Every structure is written in C-alpha cells, then in structure tokens.
Amino acid sequence: MRNKRAWFAFPYVIWMALFVVIPILIMLFYSLTAEVETADRTAFAGSLENFTGMTLYMSVFGRSFWLALIATVICLLIGYPVAYLMSREGPGFQRVAMALIMLPMWMNFLLRTYSWMAILENNGLLNQLFQKLGVIALYNRLTGSDIDHFQMIRTSGAVVLGMVYNYLPFMILPIYTVLTKLDHRLTEAAEDLGANAVTVFRRVTLPLSVSGIISGITMVFVPSVSTFAISRLLGGGTQMMLGDLIENQFLGGAYNPHLGAAISMVMMVIVVICMLVMNHFGDGEGEAVML
Amino acid sequence: MGKNRFGSRFLIGLCFLFLYLPILLLIFFSFNAGDSSAVWKGFSLHWYRELFHNRLVIESLATTLLVSLLATAIATAAGTFAAIGIYSLRKKWRDPVLVVNDLPMMNADIVTGVSLLLLFVAFFRGWGAIAAWLNSWQSLITFPTRLTLGLGTLLIAHVSFDIPYVILNVAPRLRQMDANLVEAAQDLGCTWIQAFFKVILPEIKPGIVSGALIAFTMSVDDFVISYFTAGSATQTLSMTIYGMTKKRVTPVVNAVSTLIFLAVLIILIINNIREARQAKLASKRASFEPVRENPRAERFRAWLSTPRGKLMRRAAAAVLCVVFVSTTVFLTAFTTSRPVVNVCSWGEYIDEDLIDEFEAKTGIRVNYQTTDSNETLYSLLSNGGADYDVVVPSDYMISQLIEEGMLEELDYSQIPNFEKIDSRFKNLPYDPENKYTVPYTWGTVGIIYNETMVDGEIDSWSALYDGEYAGQVLLINNSRDALGIALMYLGYSVNTTDEGQIREAYELIEDAARRGMFQGKVMDEVFQTMEGGNAAIATYYAGDYLSMLENNENLRFVVPKEGSNWFVDAMCVLKDAPNYDNAMKWINFIASTESNLRNMDYIWYASPNKEALEIYPAWYEEQYGEELDPEIYEIMAAPQEVLDRCEMYVCLPKATRKLYNDLWIKLGI
Numbered sequence: 001m002r003n004k005r006a007w008f009a010f011p012y013v014i015w016m017a018l019f020v021v022i023p024i025l026i027m028l029f030y031s032l033t034a035e036v037e038t039a040d041r042t043a044f045a046g047s048l049e050n051f052t053g054m055t056l057y058m059s060v061f062g063r064s065f066w067l068a069l070i071a072t073v074i075c076l077l078i079g080y081p082v083a084y085l086m087s088r089e090g091p092g093f094q095r096v097a098m099a100l101i102m103l104p105m106w107m108n109f110l111l112r113t114y115s116w117m118a119i120l121e122n123n124g125l126l127n128q129l130f131q132k133l134g135v136i137a138l139y140n141r142l143t144g145s146d147i148d149h150f151q152m153i154r155t156s157g158a159v160v161l162g163m164v165y166n167y168l169p170f171m172i173l174p175i176y177t178v179l180t181k182l183d184h185r186l187t188e189a190a191e192d193l194g195a196n197a198v199t200v201f202r203r204v205t206l207p208l209s210v211s212g213i214i215s216g217i218t219m220v221f222v223p224s225v226s227t228f229a230i231s232r233l234l235g236g237g238t239q240m241m242l243g244d245l246i247e248n249q250f251l252g253g254a255y256n257p258h259l260g261a262a263i264s265m266v267m268m269v270i271v272v273i274c275m276l277v278m279n280h281f282g283d284g285e286g287e288a289v290m291l
Numbered sequence: 292m293g294k295n296r297f298g299s300r301f302l303i304g305l306c307f308l309f310l311y312l313p314i315l316l317l318i319f320f321s322f323n324a325g326d327s328s329a330v331w332k333g334f335s336l337h338w339y340r341e342l343f344h345n346r347l348v349i350e351s352l353a354t355t356l357l358v359s360l361l362a363t364a365i366a367t368a369a370g371t372f373a374a375i376g377i378y379s380l381r382k383k384w385r386d387p388v389l390v391v392n393d394l395p396m397m398n399a400d401i402v403t404g405v406s407l408l409l410l411f412v413a414f415f416r417g418w419g420a421i422a423a424w425l426n427s428w429q430s431l432i433t434f435p436t437r438l439t440l441g442l443g444t445l446l447i448a449h450v451s452f453d454i455p456y457v458i459l460n461v462a463p464r465l466r467q468m469d470a471n472l473v474e475a476a477q478d479l480g481c482t483w484i485q486a487f488f489k490v491i492l493p494e495i496k497p498g499i500v501s502g503a504l505i506a507f508t509m510s511v512d513d514f515v516i517s518y519f520t521a522g523s524a525t526q527t528l529s530m531t532i533y534g535m536t537k538k539r540v541t542p543v544v545n546a547v548s549t550l551i552f553l554a555v556l557i558i559l560i561i562n563n564i565r566e567a568r569q570a571k572l573a574s575k576r577a578s579f580e581p582v583r584e585n586p587r588a589e590r591f592r593a594w595l596s597t598p599r600g601k602l603m604r605r606a607a608a609a610v611l612c613v614v615f616v617s618t619t620v621f622l623t624a625f626t627t628s629r630p631v632v633n634v635c636s637w638g639e640y641i642d643e644d645l646i647d648e649f650e651a652k653t654g655i656r657v658n659y660q661t662t663d664s665n666e667t668l669y670s671l672l673s674n675g676g677a678d679y680d681v682v683v684p685s686d687y688m689i690s691q692l693i694e695e696g697m698l699e700e701l702d703y704s705q706i707p708n709f710e711k712i713d714s715r716f717k718n719l720p721y722d723p724e725n726k727y728t729v730p731y732t733w734g735t736v737g738i739i740y741n742e743t744m745v746d747g748e749i750d751s752w753s754a755l756y757d758g759e760y761a762g763q764v765l766l767i768n769n770s771r772d773a774l775g776i777a778l779m780y781l782g783y784s785v786n787t788t789d790e791g792q793i794r795e796a797y798e799l800i801e802d803a804a805r806r807g808m809f810q811g812k813v814m815d816e817v818f819q820t821m822e823g824g825n826a827a828i829a830t831y832y833a834g835d836y837l838s839m840l841e842n843n844e845n846l847r848f849v850v851p852k853e854g855s856n857w858f859v860d861a862m863c864v865l866k867d868a869p870n871y872d873n874a875m876k877w878i879n880f881i882a883s884t885e886s887n888l889r890n891m892d893y894i895w896y897a898s899p900n901k902e903a904l905e906i907y908p909a910w911y912e913e914q915y916g917e918e919l920d921p922e923i924y925e926i927m928a929a930p931q932e933v934l935d936r937c938e939m940y941v942c943l944p945k946a947t948r949k950l951y952n953d954l955w956i957k958l959g960i
Contacts, residue, residue, distance in 0.1 A: 222399050237813060
C-alpha cells in the first residue's frame with residue numbers, strides 16, 4: 001500500500017533537481033571557469049584562479065564567521081532563557097508572547113534595521129540620551145578623554161547588534177517549541193527522585209532541548225554569516241562581509257560572477273561542514289525547526 | 292511564586308522591548324511632518340495621504356502580495372502532495388530526498404539567490420536558439436526570443452524556497468497519523484481520493500495551515516533571494532525599501548509598514564481571542580459544565596451541513612477561487628496589454644508627477660525602475676537581468692556601453708526637443724557624434740561639510756586626508772570617485788591609466804584609513820548621515836547637497852581648488868529595446884523645457900536644457916514668491932570658470948578597471 005502513492009513525490013524530485021541541484025552545479029561550473037577573451041567573443045575556460053585568488057579575502061571570511069559566531073552566542077544566551085521562561089507561563093500568556101515574537105517579521109527587516117540607524121547614529125537617540133543623562137560627561141571625566149558622542153554605528157558591534165536583533169526570533173521559536181513539547185512527567189520524576197532545580201535543568205531539560213538549540217543556531221548562524229544588508233546599513237561599508245563580497249561580484253561594481261560563485265561555494269561548504277559537526281553532537285533530528 | 296512570575300515576566304518584557312523599540316520608532320516617524328526619520332517636525336498624516344500617490348511603493352506592495360500569495364498557494368498544494376509521496380517512499384529513497392529538501396533551508400539565502408540567478412541566466416542564453424527553432428517549425432504560438440528576469444523567475448524562486456517549509460510542517464503530521472485509518476476508510480468503501488479528503492486531510496490540516504503560514508511569512512519577509520532573481524524590472528517591497536535605505540527612506544514606507552503591522556496585529560488579536568474562547572469552551576466541556584454556544588452560530592453550523600448549505604459552501608469557495616484567479620489575470624493583462632516604456636534611472640531622480648502626466652498625455656504606461664549606481668546597472672544589463680528601454684547612465688558608463696555595443700542609436704527626428712539642449716552638452720567625448728544620447732542632468736562633485744563641525748572654510752581635498760578631522764570624514768563608496776578624488780588631489784588626471792599614479796592614489800587613501808580618518812564608506816547613505824550632523828565632511832554631488840541643505844542649513848558645498856569631476860547623465864536606449872518608439876516619446880517629453888524646469892526644481896540637479904537653465908531663477912520666483920538664492924543657483928549650475936577646473940571621466944581600459952576593482956576590494960578588507 002505504501003509504495004502506491006510514492007509517485008506523488010516524483011514531480012517534486014524533478015522540481016528540486018531543476019531548481020536546487022542544477023543551480024548549484026552551475027555555480028560549481030562558474031567557480032571553476034574564468035572568462036577569457038578570444039578574437040571575436042568572450043568564452044569560458046577552465047581555471048582555478050578564482051580559488052587561488054581567494055587568499056586575498058581571508059580576512060573577510062574570518063570577520064564574517066567571527067561576527068556571526070558572536071551574534072549566534074548572544075542570541076543563544078538571550079533566546080534560551082526567554083524561551084524557557086515563556087514555556088513555563090500560562091497558555092494565554094504563551095499565545096500572546098508567541099504572536100508578539102512572530103509579529104516583527106511582518107515589518108520589513110530592512111526597515112527595522114534602518115530604524116536602528118536612527119538610534120545608533122552619532123547624533124542619534126541613544127547618544128542624545130547619554131548626553132542628557134551625563135554619561136558622556138562622566139566617561140570624559142573618568143578617562144580624561146574629550147568626546148561628544150560614542151561611536152556606535154559603523155562599527156562591528158553595530159553589525160552584531162543588527163544580526164542579534166533580526167535573528168533572535170529564529171533562536172527563540174525552535175527552542176520554545178521543543179520546550180513546550182517536553183514531557184513534564186520527566187522533570188517531575190527527577191524532582192521526586194531528589195534532584196534540585198539546577199540538576200533538573202542540567203540533566204533533564206537541557207539535554208532534551210538540544211535539537212531546538214541546534215536548529216536555532218542554524219537559523220541564526222547561516223543568515224548572519226552571509227548577510228549583506230545589515231553590514232551595509234549598520235557597518236557603514238567599513239565591515240565588509242562575505243555577503244557584500246558576493247553581492248559585489250554579481251550585482252555590484254566588481255562584476256565577476258566566476259569569483260562570486262567560487263566564494264559562494266567555499267562559504268557553502270564551510271557552513272555545511274559546521275552544520276554537520278553540530279548535528280553530529282545533537283544526533284541530528286532537524287524536525288524542531290519552528291512550529 | 293508570585294514574585295518569581297514577576298521576575299520572569301520582567302525578563303521576557305525586556306526582550307520584547309528590545310524587539311519592539313525600533314518598530315515603535317518606525318511607527319512614530321510615520322506621523323512626522325518632515326521627511327526625516329531622525330528629526331521630529333510635528334504631527335501629521337501627510338505620509339498616509341501621500342501613500343496613495345506613491346506608485347513605486349503601491350506597485351511593489353502589490354507585487355509582493357501577488358507573488359507571496361501565489362507562491363504560498365502553489366507551494367502549499369505542491370508541498371502537501373510531495374509530502375504524501377515522500378512519506379510513501381521506501382526509506383532508502385526517502386532519506387536522500389529529505390536531505391535535498393533541507394538544502395535550501397541550510398543554504399544561505401544569498402547562495403540560493405545567486406545559484407538561481409546563474410540558472411536563469413544560463414537558461415536565457417540558451418533560450419534564444421530554442422525559441423527560434425520552435426518558431427521555425429510551427430506558427431501556432433510565437434515564442435519570445437528574449438527572456439529576462441521578472442515576475443516569472445521571482446515566482447519560481449519563491450515557490451522553491453517555500454515548498455521545503457510546507458513539507459517540513461506536513462511530514463511530522465503524516466508520520467503521527469495512524470496509517471491504518473486510511474486502510475480502514477478504504478475497507479469501508481472509500482476510494483483513495485475520498486479517503487484523502489475525509490481522513491488524511493483533516494488529520495494533517497494543522498500542519499498544512501502552519502506550513503502555509505510560515506511560507507507566506509517567509510515570502511513577504513524575503514529580500515535576498517528576490518533581490519537576485521527579480522531582475523529589477525519587477526520590484527518587491529523589500530527591494531524598493533532597500534533602494535531607499537541607501538538614500539532616504541521616505542516616511543511613506545513607514546506608513547505602509549504601519550498599516551501592514553496594524554492589519555497583522557488585528558488578525559492576531561482576533562485569532563487570539565478566538566483561540567482563548569475555544570480553550571475556555573474546551574475546559575468547560577471537560578469540567579462537564581453546561582456549554583452555551585451562541586444559538587445563531589449553532590443554527591448556522593447546522594445549516595452548513597444540510598445539502599443546500601454544502602452547495603453554498605462549495606459555491607462560495609468557487610467564487611473565491613474565480614475572484615482570485617481573475618484578479619491575477621486582470622492584473623497581469625492590465626500591466627501588459629497597454630503600450631509601455633521601461634525606464635531605469637537613479638533613486639529620487641525625477642519629479643514623479645511627470646510620469647503621471649506623460650501617461651495621461653500619451654496613454655503609454657511608464658514602468659519606472661531605479662538602480663543605485665552605474666556599476667550595478669552594468670551588472671544588471673550584462674546578466675540579462677533587465678528589460679529596459681531607456682536608461683540614464685553617466686558619461687563614462689555610456690562610452691563603455693557604446694564600446695560594448697549595448698546601445699541603440701537614437702532617432703533624433705522623433706526628439707525635436709533635442710534642439711533645446713545647450714550646445715555645451717552636445718558631442719561630448721563619451722558620445723562624440725551624439726548618436727546615442729540626450730543629456731538629462733549635469734553637475735559637479737565637491738566637498739560637503741558641516742559648518743558647525745569644522746573650523747573656518749574648507750577649500751581643498753586635503754581635508755579628507757590630513758589629521759584634523761579624523762573620524763569625521765565619509766569616504767565615497769565607489770572606486771571611480773574615491774580614487775579619482777585622490778588622483779586630483781595628487782595633481783594627476785582622473786583618467787590616468789598609469790598604474791604608478793593610481794597606486795599612489797590608493798596609498799593616500801589607505802594611509803588615511805589607517806589613521807582612522809574615515810568614519811565610513813557611503814553612497815546615498817550620505818544624506819541622512821550629513822543631515823543628522825553625524826559626520827563633518829563628505830564628498831558628493833552638488834544637486835544632492837542642495838537636497839540635504841533643505842534639511843540641515845549648516846551644510847556647505849565647495850568645489851575644491853585642486854579641481855574636481857564634472858559629469859553628465861544622459862538618456863540612452865538599449866539595443867533591441869522592445870518599445871523603441873515609446874522610448875523616443877519619453878525622451879522627447881523629458882527633454883522639454885517644462886519637464887526640465889520641474890525636474891530641476893525637484894531634484895536640484897542642473898538641466899542641460901538651455902532655456903530651462905536660464906529662466907529657472909525667474910520661474911522659481913514665480914512659483915514660490917521668493918527669490919532664488921543666487922549662491923544656490925551657482926552651486927546647482929556651476930559657472931564656466933568652475934567647470935574649467937573640472938575634468939570629465941572617460942571610460943577606462945579594461946585592465947585599469949580591473950586594477951581599480953582590485954585596489955578597492957583591498958581597501959575594504
């Protein structure tokens with residue numbers, strides 16, 4: 001009986017081959033070729049120059065992975081407690097809180113990020129607030145410096161803040177989902193057996209929520225490492241990330257799809273390896289992803 | 292416990308404060324009377340009224356909703372179908388399929404976007420031959436021989452990234468479902484189709500609904516994948532906003548977002564109340580209290596299950612479907628059947644009323660799009676990413692496009708207004724015989740500085756590089772301009788191909804960057820940074836300076852004594868433009884004195900139309916009842932002695948362009 005409906009999967013397999021697998025193969029092809037000019041037209045020729053030339057961008061790779069890592073850790077540190085506390089609230093509160101976490105996604109993420117610019121600017125709301133509260137004067141007195149604002153925007157900190165802000169819901173949602181599905185009899189049993197709250201959390205709750213943590217980490221880390229809008233808006237062009245570099249090769253000034261494809265390939269491979277290692281630790285069940 | 296609860300809610304509240312602070316700010320500034328999102332100028336509903344006149348925003352909103360709805364509908368149906376199929380596969384086959392299914396979600400958006408872009412470009416390259424062959428042996432359908440990115444590719448991309456979410460939500464439900472149920476239904480005489488509708492569908496419905504919801508949310512919120520696959524003749528709201536965040540986000544977008552936000556909020560509240568009521572009902576039922584439902588609702592429900600009710604239900608569904616499909620068809624037909632001209636220009640580079648006027652006068656629909664730099668435009672054109680008729684590149688890019696055979700000669704007999712263009716702007720080096728272009732605007736590059744943040748007057752490029760204003764300078768984020776300025780400061784030609792000179796210019800910038808001179812690299816972001824008084828010095832275009840001056844009167848502009856760059860942006864028509872004659876009409880309309888006057892007044896860039904340029908001060912006085920500050924006029928239309936100090940860019944040879952790029956990337960990392 002089972003196999004009778006298996007052909008239902010067939011159209012989708014073809015679709016995936018066309019729009020998931022083949023594009024990646026084409027990207028691979030691009031990354032392994034370069035444009036050469038022959039007498040009458042430009043042609044592609046096999047070449048490894050895209051990969052060998054990539055050493056130039058090592059610092060961009062380093063910065064992207066480093067900032068994304070920091071953002072992911074911060075998201076986890078904020079997201080886990082919030083998800084945990086939410087899951088212990090009453091059902092009415094939970095419903096409202098869930099809605100409130102989903103709601104920002106309906107506000108365009110670029111606009112939300114743009115809004116941070118107004119907050120973080122040198123003359124922005126936060127600096128004005130600091131000035132009114134005398135924080136800046138105090139800082140000047142303490143350090144003997146003479147500044148009239150804190151430089152917040154156009155720094156790597158601002159980029160990390162943008163990532164945390166935009167992707168925090170993606171950390172909270174899967175962890176929350178896993179925690180609400182947690183069988184309370186297990187924690188009760190642990191308590192009955194004499195474990196204190198910390199032990200219950202450490203030995204029961206945390207291990208059971210690993211799958212949520214892993215999908216949360218994936219959903220924060222992957223978009224963070226490849227973002228280009230956030231680094232451009234909040235980093236002010238000073239924090240070039242992999243996303244910027246790739247975008248620049250396809251739709252920007254540098255126009256070299258071959259190099260762009262090669263960078264994308266390398267990034268993809270590194271990310272996939274990271275994820276495989278992660279899933280190995282969490283004996284991978286990717287099912288917790290969101291709802 | 293009570294205290295505990297308070298502490299926990301306080302922490303959750305803090306998290307929400309963090310999430311909602313920027314959103315509240317956004318909503319707050321949608322009621323701003325001024326057009327800045329940093330300076331409050333009083334309460335007004337101006338931007339909500341403006342919203343209905345802003346075509347760019349309305350059209351991109353419509354595109355976003357159309358694509359998201361269609362993609363969600365297709366992905367939900369296809370995803371459910373596929374999930375059932377995958378669930379029925381043998382494990383040996385199921386696992387690899389699921390891995391590939393996860394791929395788009397594991398992959399960074401940018402990789403998905405880029406790889407789809409490459410697929411489409413490759414397909415379009417091959418399509419020309421296929422279409423020609425198809426057209427040669429049958430004449431029933433004429434296939435277009437040239438395809439471009441647009442609504443179709445955007446839809447394919449959205450469906451592709453939506454399906455995995457649907458499958459991921461439906462699959463667990465299928466697994467939880469008791470497989471015997473279907474067999475039982477079939478044993479009791481159901482066909483498989485009936486069993487599907489009566490047994491499977493109700494079981495997996497929550498998964499389908501949440502899958503569809505997530506797919507829709509993802510589609511609406513997506514920016515990166517759309518950005519790469521939509522070309523730029525089709526723009527989603529995200530793309531429009533991205534274009535704006537570079538310059539100045541008009542609060543119209545804040546207004547749109549506020550409305551969307553409110554709509555979603557209301558839906559969520561209603562849904563919450565309903566769920567809360569259901570939960571209450573359920574708990575009442577559980578405790579065997581008498582449940583009193585609304586009698587009218589009960590009667591309605593009973594009526595629904597009568598044969599007539601069932602019929603009505605189906606009819607209602609059918610009507611909804613028909614409405615949905617016909618709106619789609621109508622919308623597409625409406626946008627394609629009218630004569631049209633596709634124009635691509637820069638952000639906020641036209642008085643938009645001119646577009647409406649042209650449409651009313653000629654009946655030709657103007658598909659007006661924007662990109663942000665000459666280089667982006669070039670990339671789009673080389674990708675086959677756009678189907679424009681008219682583009683407005685700058686001088687050096689025009690000569691590059693001519694060199695690569697990407698422009699069509701103009702038919703000047705259809706553009707009588709070309710006569711009115713000042714002879715100073717004809718036959719310029721980028722188009723020596725003036726066969727391809729009609730100038731649109733011209734101007735100079737200079738230093739913009741904030742009077743209150745610098746000592747005395749600035750008159751030299753040295754202000755960008757010497758130590759006095761460390762951390763207060765904005766570097767222009769464009770290799771040509773940034774290196775060009777350094778070359779001018781060093782006393783070389785901006786068009787030099789001498790590698791030593793270019794490297795010297797690069798070292799000048801690099802050295803200054805190491806000393807912390809530059810606060811950031813900006814293009815159109817310069818507007819809000821300078822207007823808000825967040826940096827002291829920037830380099831940008833004269834016309835844009837005058838726009839900034841409206842929002843911050845402390846700003847000053849100077850063309851430095853070492854000289855500068857002067858530029859012309861001109862209208863050109865692309866090779867094989869599908870709407871050539873309409874393009875001629877558009878160019879002629881824009882070249883008229885009236886259009887030039889209004890454009891000049893709106894964007895503050897000088898007009899190449901001799902008459903318009905001369906009478907502008909008088910026209911201004913007539914319009915606004917006050918005299919035009921002669922200083923402003925002089926900045927807008929630089930007098931000849933200033934132009935004599937300036938040099939125009941010419942197209943650099945390929946090797947030099949590559950050097951520029953390499954150096955520029957090296958500077959950024």
